[in-house]
Amino acid sequence: MRCALVGNPSVGKSLIFNQLTGLGVEVSNYPGTTVELMQGTLCYQRSSIEVVDLPGIYSLDGDSAEEELVRTYLMTDAPEVIVAVLDATRLERNLYLLLQVAEYGIPTVVVLNMIDEAAAQGIAIDRERLAELLGLPVIETAASQGQNIGEIIPAVLTATKTATLSVPYNPQVEAGIRSLEKLYGASRLRALQALQGIGDDAELLEGAQTIAEEIEARNHMAPHQIVAANRYLCARRIIEAVIGAQEPDHRFSLDRLLTRAFPGIPILALVLLSMLVTVFIAGSFLEELIVENFNLYIIEPFLALSLHPLAETLGHAALLAVVAGLGIAFPFVFIFYILLSIIEDTGYMTRAAFLADRSMHHLGLHGGALIPMVMAFGCNVPAVMATGQMRSGRERTIAAFLITMVPCSARTVIIAGIVAAFVGIGAALSVYLIVLALILLTGYVIARYVPGGQYGMILEMAPLRRPDPVLVLRKSWERIKEFLFIAMPLLLVGSVVLGALDYFGYVEAFSRAVAPISEGLLGLPAYASTALLFGILRKEMAFETLAVLAGTTDLGSAMTAVQLYTFAVISVLFVPCISTIAVLLKQVGTKITLAVSAYTIMLGFLVGGIIHLITGMV
Numbered sequence: 001m002r003c004a005l006v007g008n009p010s011v012g013k014s015l016i017f018n019q020l021t022g023l024g025v026e027v028s029n030y031p032g033t034t035v036e037l038m039q040g041t042l043c044y045q046r047s048s049i050e051v052v053d054l055p056g057i058y059s060l061d062g063d064s065a066e067e068e069l070v071r072t073y074l075m076t077d078a079p080e081v082i083v084a085v086l087d088a089t090r091l092e093r094n095l096y097l098l099l100q101v102a103e104y105g106i107p108t109v110v111v112l113n114m115i116d117e118a119a120a121q122g123i124a125i126d127r128e129r130l131a132e133l134l135g136l137p138v139i140e141t142a143a144s145q146g147q148n149i150g151e152i153i154p155a156v157l158t159a160t161k162t163a164t165l166s167v168p169y170n171p172q173v174e175a176g177i178r179s180l181e182k183l184y185g186a187s188r189l190r191a192l193q194a195l196q197g198i199g200d201d202a203e204l205l206e207g208a209q210t211i212a213e214e215i216e217a218r219n220h221m222a223p224h225q226i227v228a229a230n231r232y233l234c235a236r237r238i239i240e241a242v243i244g245a246q247e248p249d250h251r252f253s254l255d256r257l258l259t260r261a262f263p264g265i266p267i268l269a270l271v272l273l274s275m276l277v278t279v280f281i282a283g284s285f286l287e288e289l290i291v292e293n294f295n296l297y298i299i300e301p302f303l304a305l306s307l308h309p310l311a312e313t314l315g316h317a318a319l320l321a322v323v324a325g326l327g328i329a330f331p332f333v334f335i336f337y338i339l340l341s342i343i344e345d346t347g348y349m350t351r352a353a354f355l356a357d358r359s360m361h362h363l364g365l366h367g368g369a370l371i372p373m374v375m376a377f378g379c380n381v382p383a384v385m386a387t388g389q390m391r392s393g394r395e396r397t398i399a400a401f402l403i404t405m406v407p408c409s410a411r412t413v414i415i416a417g418i419v420a421a422f423v424g425i426g427a428a429l430s431v432y433l434i435v436l437a438l439i440l441l442t443g444y445v446i447a448r449y450v451p452g453g454q455y456g457m458i459l460e461m462a463p464l465r466r467p468d469p470v471l472v473l474r475k476s477w478e479r480i481k482e483f484l485f486i487a488m489p490l491l492l493v494g495s496v497v498l499g500a501l502d503y504f505g506y507v508e509a510f511s512r513a514v515a516p517i518s519e520g521l522l523g524l525p526a527y528a529s530t531a532l533l534f535g536i537l538r539k540e541m542a543f544e545t546l547a548v549l550a551g552t553t554d555l556g557s558a559m560t561a562v563q564l565y566t567f568a569v570i571s572v573l574f575v576p577c578i579s580t581i582a583v584l585l586k587q588v589g590t591k592i593t594l595a596v597s598a599y600t601i602m603l604g605f606l607v608g609g610i611i612h613l614i615t616g617m618v
Contacts, residue, residue: 002050003156006070006101007085008094009056010347012113012143014038015471016085017053019149044153052079058093060100061196061224071198074104081159082108083152088118088125088140091243095235098134102163103189108136109155116142123243130242135164144468167234170226172218176211183207196224254464258351268352275339279332279412280420280428286331287421291553294323310503317499320548321492330480332416333409337476340377345467345475349374363440364398364447372399376406380580384587394450400588401446404576404596405439407432410539411572417543419568422556431569438573438603494534494541495548507549521605522570523612524563535571542571562615566608573604
């Protein structure tokens, strides 16, 4: 059988999904959309159950890609059972979605999550009374602690009930529903949706539009506004029946500090700065430890074998790729992902978006766009995919330009492994300042010329939580696996191919051809252009390729501090990696993708040329 998890964002739905399914989770796009679905399978008492984690939504009547997906899924590919996950600390707003789900007539199990946080806030919920009013089984859980998660699947297997509670709509809305049912043979649900302008039956929508205009003329409210008000009133009555007098919450609230301009903005700057400094210091320590031992116990003994020159060149290139990947890239990337997971799991990300809202409007975006931009520090690919949630093409276009300029973890490897390691931490931080200034300038200029509307921000303020170390490490490991099992083999093969090209003289020929640009314009060694070119495949490859061509991982002995700094700045600003380009094509189209690629190439060479010019004059 198949069950689907439905709920608002930040209710712990995905955490429950992971606890139910464990390993073997499949992530795929729903047919015809760019929205991802997570699917997993579990076995319980010889019964196989497929669990689907649907995207978090606030309503089933909206026009966002996520809302349309969930609505289509429940109507055309309905599961046998719905598991509706509710946040016990925000029950009224969560009930709004549950009342909509109930209208689909699918057997449902209600999971009242975060019951521990509700108790801490003095919220007492009468579970039995709630189950009685809804006509559905209600399970109280605390997913962060694993409490009562084991009760969900037995309830799913025995679920046969649909909600007995129905929303009492306005009499004119009810009359309109009955008319559409009778005239067009539509179901109650499709008739209700048609009155709100939802559906794909042109004849039904045309008839519903006439009735909707009459309802709006009489009530001075559109049917969708009346329906929403009726649902909220029903949810309010349920709340009054199941929640007693709420005890005052005497706990100190960090939100009072984190969501105010002062000290919220200085705290945000300190958090981001602390993340970068921690990555640089801890990563540099691990890099030195790993690289020294690798050179001493593996590379030097290999070179001492005195093999055939071709075999020695290819073997040395492969070993340099391994030490550059595992000894240099891996420590920086893994540490960054651990810190990013901690920030995400604490709920601080939404506070940062709230603080940034006013400033982001100057860039043609709203505060919610800060979340994909922070995600981009990990990887630009999912960050660009997240732009699909933005409401206008204008916002998606601006976000596409800005996100591809954010230094991802692969670019952080370049900044940390080259600048922080061989020039200094202060110089490494200055690279981020340069990129930040260019992002702000780019956003400010583009926002003035890209046509289209700009929307405000509606964002769920997730509660602050203490991150679970096990979950943090698990999430970090899931992210780093792509580097280990996709990037590393690619780096290894690329380095061997590069070694062969170098042995037969092709790299030298290419370097001579581009020397006027590399040496004359940028002040870099001729082979640095080859490294930049390989960086298009994956940004880490620019670093590894540079090490292979320089013949050493001690880049400070092969290039000057200014050259290393210039190379890092150009690599960070240079054209996005090929994976990001592929996602850009899907999200914003060929025209914008080409514009982004051309702009970043131009920007990288321009800034690199300016640095060379300034340092040459000093």
